[in-house]
Amino acid sequence: ETEASLKAVKYLVKNRSFLLASEFLQNIVFINLQLNDREKIERFISLSDLYSKIGFKRKAAFFQRVAAMRCVAPGNPQHDWPACYSLMLKAVEGYDLELTSSDLPIVGWPTLQVQLLQELVGTSRKMGAHAASTRHMTYLFQNMFDHLSVGEKQDFATQLSVLAQRAPTNSSPLQLDNILMGSKTSIECDLKLPLILPPINISVLPKVIKIFALPLAGNLAPSPAPTKENAVSGPFLFTPIQNFGGSSARSSGRAKPKKIVWVLGTPGEVCLQVQNSLGVEVKVSDLSLVCEGAELDSDNSLVMLDTHTNTQTIMLTAIPRSLGVLEILGYEHSVLGVRSTCLVKDIMDQEPIKVEVIPGLPVVEVSLQEPLAPDLLPEDLDPGDDGGTGGHGDPVMNSTSEQHQNVDSQIEASKGIDEKSILTRNQDCDNPTASAAAPRAQWRSVDTLNIYGGERRELRLLVQNTGTVPAHSIQLSCQVIEGEGPEFEFDPGVIQQYLPLQPGERCTIPIHLVGINNQNFRLEDGLSTTGSDSRWSASGAATAGGGGGYPSLASRSSQPHSLPPPTSHTPSLLPPPSSLSSASHHNYLHPHHYQTGVGGGVHSVSGGEPPSSLISNLSNESAGGGVDFGAGSLRGAECTTSSLRVRAGVKGEADGWCRWSNASVSVVQYPSIGVSRWDVLSGDRMDNCFLVLDLVNRTQHEVELTYSPRKQLLIEPGDTCRVPVPVEKCSFSSSLDWQEGGNQIVQYIQDRVNIQWAFTEGAIRGGDVSVAGVYWSSCMLEMVRRPPLATTVFINAKEYKEGEDVEARVGERLQVRLSVQNCLLEPVEDCRLLVKLDQESSGVSSVGYTGSPGLFIPGNLGAGSQVDHLHTFLPLSPGQYSILVSISLRFRCKIYSWRLPNLNLDILL
Numbered sequence: 062e063t064e065a066s067l068k069a070v071k072y073l074v075k076n077r078s079f080l081l082a083s084e085f086l087q088n089i090v091f092i093n094l095q096l097n098d099r100e101k102i103e104r105f106i107s108l109s110d111l112y113s114k115i116g117f118k119r120k121a122a123f124f125q126r127v128a129a130m131r132c133v134a135p136g137n138p139q140h141d142w143p144a145c146y147s148l149m150l151k152a153v154e155g156y157d158l159e160l161t162s163s164d165l166p167i168v169g170w171p172t173l174q175v176q177l178l179q180e181l182v183g184t185s186r187k188m189g190a191h192a193a194s195t196r197h198m199t200y201l202f203q204n205m206f207d208h209l210s211v212g213e214k215q216d217f218a219t220q221l222s223v224l225a226q227r228a229p230t231n232s233s234p235l236q237l238d239n240i241l242m243g244s245k246t247s248i249e250c251d252l253k254l255p256l257i258l259p260p261i262n263i264s265v266l267p268k269v270i271k272i273f274a275l276p277l278a279g280n281l282a283p284s285p286a287p288t289k290e291n292a293v294s295g296p297f298l299f300t301p302i303q304n305f306g307g308s309s310a311r312s313s314g315r316a317k318p319k320k321i322v323w324v325l326g327t328p329g330e331v332c333l334q335v336q337n338s339l340g341v342e343v344k345v346s347d348l349s350l351v352c353e354g355a356e357l358d359s360d361n362s363l364v365m366l367d368t369h370t371n372t373q374t375i376m377l378t379a380i381p382r383s384l385g386v387l388e389i390l391g392y393e394h395s396v397l398g399v400r401s402t403c404l405v406k407d408i409m410d411q412e413p414i415k416v417e418v419i420p421g422l423p424v425v426e427v428s429l430q431e432p433l434a435p436d437l438l439p440e441d442l443d444p445g446d447d448g449g450t451g452g453h454g455d456p457v458m459n460s461t462s463e464q465h466q467n468v469d470s471q472i473e474a475s476k477g478i479d480e481k482s483i484l485t486r487n488q489d490c491d492n493p494t495a496s497a498a499a500p501r502a503q504w505r506s507v508d509t510l511n512i513y514g515g516e517r518r519e520l521r522l523l524v525q526n527t528g529t530v531p532a533h534s535i536q537l538s539c540q541v542i543e544g545e546g547p548e549f550e551f552d553p554g555v556i557q558q559y560l561p562l563q564p565g566e567r568c569t570i571p572i573h574l575v576g577i578n579n580q581n582f583r584l585e586d587g588l589s590t591t592g593s594d595s596r597w598s599a600s601g602a603a604t605a606g607g608g609g610g611y612p613s614l615a616s617r618s619s620q621p622h623s624l625p626p627p628t629s630h631t632p633s634l635l636p637p638p639s640s641l642s643s644a645s646h647h648n649y650l651h652p653h654h655y656q657t658g659v660g661g662g663v664h665s666v667s668g669g670e671p672p673s674s675l676i677s678n679l680s681n682e683s684a685g686g687g688v689d690f691g692a693g694s695l696r697g698a699e700c701t702t703s704s705l706r707v708r709a710g711v712k713g714e715a716d717g718w719c720r721w722s723n724a725s726v727s728v729v730q731y732p733s734i735g736v737s738r739w740d741v742l743s744g745d746r747m748d749n750c751f752l753v754l755d756l757v758n759r760t761q762h763e764v765e766l767t768y769s770p771r772k773q774l775l776i777e778p779g780d781t782c783r784v785p786v787p788v789e790k791c792s793f794s795s796s797l798d799w800q801e802g803g804n805q806i807v808q809y810i811q812d813r814v815n816i817q818w819a820f821t822e823g824a825i826r827g828g829d830v831s832v833a834g835v836y837w838s839s840c841m842l843e844m845v846r847r848p849p850l851a852t853t854v855f856i857n858a859k860e861y862k863e864g865e866d867v868e869a870r871v872g873e874r875l876q877v878r879l880s881v882q883n884c885l886l887e888p889v890e891d892c893r894l895l896v897k898l899d900q901e902s903s904g905v906s907s908v909g910y911t912g913s914p915g916l917f918i919p920g921n922l923g924a925g926s927q928v929d930h931l932h933t934f935l936p937l938s939p940g941q942y943s944i945l946v947s948i949s950l951r952f953r954c955k956i957y958s959w960r961l962p963n964l965n966l967d968i969l970l
Contacts, residue, residue, distance in 0.1 A: 063092050070111055079115040086111055098137045102128045106148075122155020126177070133187075142188040147241060149181055150256065160200065163259045171208035175201065182220075191228035196235050198224050199261040199399055206265040211340050218266070218339060218397055225398025232260050232402065262401035264408045266343060267335035267366055267373075272405055274321045274389060274414050275330045280722035283322050283422055286712055287719075321414075322718075323381050325421045326529065331389060331414075333375040337366040348377065348394040351402060355418045356383040381418040389414040420715040424528030425535065425562070427709045427724040429572070430504040430521050510705075510726050512547055513733040513760065514578035515818070515828030522707055522724070524556065525567040532562040534719075536710040539572065544703035546728055548575040551707075574705075576730050578831035701730045732759035734766070734818045734830045737781060741844040744787065746863055747962055750844050752786040752810065756830060760820075766830075767817045775821065788813045788845065794885055796846040801839045807832065809845070848959045849889060849952055850922075853880040861964060868967045875934040875966070877944060880927060888921035890951040896932045898966075901941045922950075942966035 066085045073082035086108060096104065105128035112121035129148035132141040153160055156177050157169030166174065178201040185194040198221045206214065235258040276282055323329040331350060337343055343366040350359040359379040366373060381387060390413050391404035405411040504521060512518050526532050537553035550573040559568040706725040712718070738755035758764050758776040766774040768784050776782055791809055799806050810832050819827030837845075854861040855878040861867070869875055877896060883889055894916040916930040936942060943965055949958035 063089055066092075067107075067111075074111075074114050079117075082111075082115050083117060083120075086115075098131060098134070102131045102144075105131065118155040120155075122152040125149070125152035125155070126180070129180075129184075133184075142184060143241065146181070146184045146188055146190075149177065149184060150237070153177065153181075160197075160258055161256065163200075163203075163261050165204045171205060175205050175208065175213075178205065182224075186224070190237075191224065192230075192235055193237060193258065195221070195224040195228045195230055195399075196258045196261065199230065199263065200258075202397075203261050203263050203265055206338075214339055215341060218341075221399065222397045230260070230399050232400070234259050261399075262403050262407075263396055263399050264401065264403045266339055266396055267337055267345060267375075269333055269335050269392075269403070269408055270372060271332075271334040272389075272392070272409075272411075272414070273332055274323075274416050275332055276319075276321055277323060277327060277329060280424060280426060280720055281324070281327055283324055283419060283718045283720055284710075285719075286717055287710070321416045323387070323416050323418050325381055325384060325418055327421070327424075328378050328380050329416070331377045331379065333377065333392065334372050335366070335375055336370055336372055337368065338370060340368060340370075342366065342368055343396065345375075346395045347400070348375070348392065350377055350379055350389055351391045351393055351404065352379075353388050353390060355381055355385040355387040357381055357387060381416075384418050384420060387416040387418055389416065419718055421530045421713065422528070422715065422718060422720050423526055423530040423532040423562070423564075423711050423713050424720065425532055425709055425711040425722050426525050426527050427707055427722045428506050428523045429705075429707065429724050429726045430523055430569075431507040431510065432519065433503040433505050507726055510574070510728050511731065512574060512576040512728060513731045513826065513828055514576045514735075515733050515831050516576045516826060517828060518547075518574045518576075520572040520574060520726075522551075522570040522572055523567060524559075524562070524570065524709060526562045526564050529564050530713045531564065532711045533560060533714060534712040535560065535562065536719075537570070538708045540706055540708075542704050542706050542725075545577065545701060546703035546705055547577055547730060549573065549705065550575075572707075574728075576733070576828065578733065578735065578833050700732070703728050703730070733828060734764065734776075734816075735759050736830070736832055736835055739832075739835055741841045742785075743844070744790075748847060749787055749789050752788050752814065753783060754786065754814075754816075754830075754832075755781050755783050756816070757781040762823075763821045764818045765821050767819070768815075784816065786814050786816065790845055790847045793847050793849045796842070799842050799846070801837065801842065803837075806837045806842055806845065807835065810835075810837070848948070849883075849885060849950065849957055850892075850948065851882045851884050852946070852948065852961060853882075854878075854946070854961065854964065855880070856964070863962055866965045866967055868969060869936065871936060871939055871968055871970055873936070875936070877932050877934065879930045879932075879946065881922075881930070881948070882927040883922045883924055885952075886924050887952070888923045888926075890921055892916075892918040892922050892928070892950045893948065894930055895945075895947045896930070897945045897947075898934050898936075899943050899945060900938075901943060936966070936968045939968045939970050942968055 066089045070082045070085045070089075073079070073085070089108065105124045109121040109124035109128065112118075112124065125148050129145040129152070131137065132145040132148065150160075156174050158166055158174055158177065178197055182194050182197045182201065185191075185197060198217065202214075202217050202221050209217065237256040237258060241256070345364045345366060346361075348362040348364055350357065352359070357379050358381075359377065362375070362377060364375055377392070389405075391402065391406075391408075393400070393402050395401070405413060504523075507520070510518065510520075522537070524535065524537075535556045537551075537556055539549060539551045539553070541547070541549075552570070555570045556568065559566075562568065704725050704727055706723060709722045709724075710719050711722070712720075735757050736754050737757045740753045742751040742753055744750040756766065756776070758778055758780055761778045763778070764776045766776060766782070766784065768774070768786065774782050774784070788810065796805075796809075814830065814832055816830040817827060818830060819825065855876075856867055857876050858878075879894060879896065881892070881894065896914050914932060916928075918928060922928065934944075943963040945963065946961040947958065948960070949956060951957075
């Protein structure tokens with residue numbers, strides 16, 4: 062029956078009746094014959110050949126495996142492991158496995174493939190071919206990893222590590238011809254030779270998700286060097302047409318990769334994001350990069366992967382040793398005892414990573430340092446602490462009242478302010494040479510800096526070359542970011558004297574900070590928008606009363622002072638007006654002031670009583686209806702934070718590239734002395750005026766104010782004091798561009814206000830009072846600028862000096878000549894001049910005069926032109942007289958009027 066079935070199969074194969082032939086072969090399988098082991102093996106081999114002829118490859122491979130198993134069956138007294146191994150190798154093709162390729166099998170039956178590979182591993186190990194068994198197990202672990210359970214993965218990983226210890230793997234192919242031909246077997250197997258097993262690289266453990274090169278970080282990162290010449294690319298042309306074709310990166314979703322640049326000799330990093338799917342801790346040794354192109358030193362790393370399946374990051378460090386383009390092809394590692402070389406194009410379909418290597422660049426580190434001194438900003442301050450005074454009672458300033466006797470002494474003291482002595486403390490900080498000669502304290506790096514408004518703090522910038530290349534060019538810049546920061550003084554050109562900065566060398570550059578004062582002009586502290594009174598003013602309307610007549614005079618009944626007078630319970634440091642001498646009273650008060658009136662006319666202001674105090678403490682002013690500067694004001698004085706950043710760009714001998722290094726410090730700015738009210742009063746001379754400031758202490762410390770070399774005041778926290786500051790008036794031509802609330806007037810005033818403050822306790826900390834943020838009205842601007850015309854007065858042919866007294870006899874003729882000159886660069890129009898003699902006593906005055914008391918110049922008075930007016934007086938009775946001179950003109954469609962200081966005459970018998 063068996064013989065007949067075999068003949069039928071051969072006949073059907075020739076006639077290509079494969080299905081019918083398979084039925085006869087299936088019938089042969091179930092025929093039970095009494096055969097020995099060798100005959101059974103030959104029978105299964107014959108069945109496998111017949112199944113191969115009809116195209117049943119898996120059936121053929123099955124009977125090959127059955128024949129192989131019969132070679133080492135327990136009932137077979139003579140185990141033939143080489144024959145078993147040969148038959149299994151021949152059966153591999155029927156299970157869609159290709160051992161001669163390292164590629165992953167695409168088709169087939171994974172379970173059967175895993176079983177066959179396990180049998181190959183066991184058979185080759187039994188016959189002593191440990192290299193082949195290791196290679197088969199590597200193939201099984203790498204290509205069948207996704208089809209294994211967690212237990213199978215761990216089991217096979219253990220077996221692979223044991224096999225790799227017996228026969229270490231290498232990157233060369235393994236030829237099985239020598240193994241098969243050197244083994245003795247009694248079974249002939251028609252195996253196609255040569256049979257070469259390629260090297261298998263394990264890339265599934267660890268599984269690399271992403272690999273990329275990192276740009277150099279921090280001050281090691283190279284940047285294109287800035288060029289002075291900006292290429293002109295033509296005008297900007299806008300077009301709504303955007304050509305994003307199918308071949309562009311935007312349309313395909315592929316963004317252009319960022320160019321990575323490394324520096325010769327500087328370590329670079331490559332990041333590998335991996336996963337561990339084995340479920341146990343895995344040791345990855347000898348991990349390094351595979352590169353071509355520029356020479357690269359890559360250190361071998363040892364990594365222990367955690368048991369979880371989350372993404373883990375591995376950083377590989379490499380040092381480029383030659384210039385050019387470096388291509389990172391992949392990585393090498395040893396896992397489970399198998400040395401593998403994994404290329405990115407094979408594991409993730411990615412192009413090689415390209416890195417440009419440029420010549421070496423210097424490395425510069427910058428840091429900001431401050432002198433090692435205790436900080437005076439306590440952290441445990443109580444906002445409600447009144448400094449131990451028991452509230453806002455009489456401050457220390459009351460104890461110094463004996464130093465201030467009258468208005469004259471205060472004005473003279475204010476008039477003699479020595480700017481050099483006030484700025485002595487600041488000159489040391491501004492002079493680097495003097496600072497270097499003095500013994501200096503130790504310095505420390507600073508990350509956070511506390512500074513008060515107006516305070517000066519000294520920092521230094523430490524620049525150190527920490528690389529191996531000399532720095533031939535260093536470009537420094539300093540700026541305030543993230544908020545409104547302090548003002549700073551910084552000279553980046555000082556670094557040039559230290560160049561070239563050799564490796565290991567360092568240099569320091571001073572930086573001076575001045576805290577800004579942003580606590581002025583607070584709504585809850587009051588608002589001052591009008592000046593007190595003025596000797597001259599401007600008006601945009603035409604002169605009232607016609608073209609030929611002099612404007613009429615009127616009086617202003619409103620309160621001219623924006624500063625409130627002290628209350629009855631406020632201590633005053635000045636005597637009452639009644640105690641002043643008549644001469645000093647006339648020097649301070651001028652009974653007639655010309656001021657812009659409502660309706661465009663030029664009006665006069667009748668002189669009233671002076672303020673009872675120019676310097677007074679206002680700590681109790683809230684009880685009299687004023688503004689409370691107590692704890693509420695301190696709570697409103699909030700701190701501001703900002704960041705100061707210094708940037709250094711360094712270049713070596715190579716052109717086109719540089720490195721940047723940054724250092725920053727967080728600045729916390731505390732309020733100090735703020736201006737709550739202000740006003741401008743007339744001065745004792747024609748060329749000056751008094752700026753009266755109400756200064757409030759917004760700190761929580763007792764502060765000493767210095768507004769003159771011999772004048773100091775103490776202010777408790779939250780208290781306020783009033784201080785007069787003499788200010789020289791600005792020339793009319795220089796102040797033409799001033800605008801109400803503009804920056805020009807603020808800068809002019811700031812340059813002439815020199816008031817210092819300092820803490821009275823602890824370390825020395827102090828600063829300057831700032832008028833930043835103070836609003837200057839148009840009336841105040843007029844008080845600070847000089848008249849448009851220069852006027853000189855001659856009495857009896859002798860030039861009169863401002864402030865001096867003139868004596869004459871009754872009946873003596875007084876000849877008054879006024880010389881008016883246009884010092885502007887433009888002509889003025891409608892100049893008018895009025896001279897009048899008044900007697901101050903209450904008796905009847907008797908004065909004779911010759912000539913016209915007034916002068917009218919029609920048309921224009923050209924630039925540089927001069928005009929004289931002569932008037933003669935004849936006093937007929939003794940007494941105190943005053944010569945009043947008033948002038949008005951039209952300039953740029955505005956009327957300006959002013960008067961000269963009173964000319965005091967003492968007429969004797």
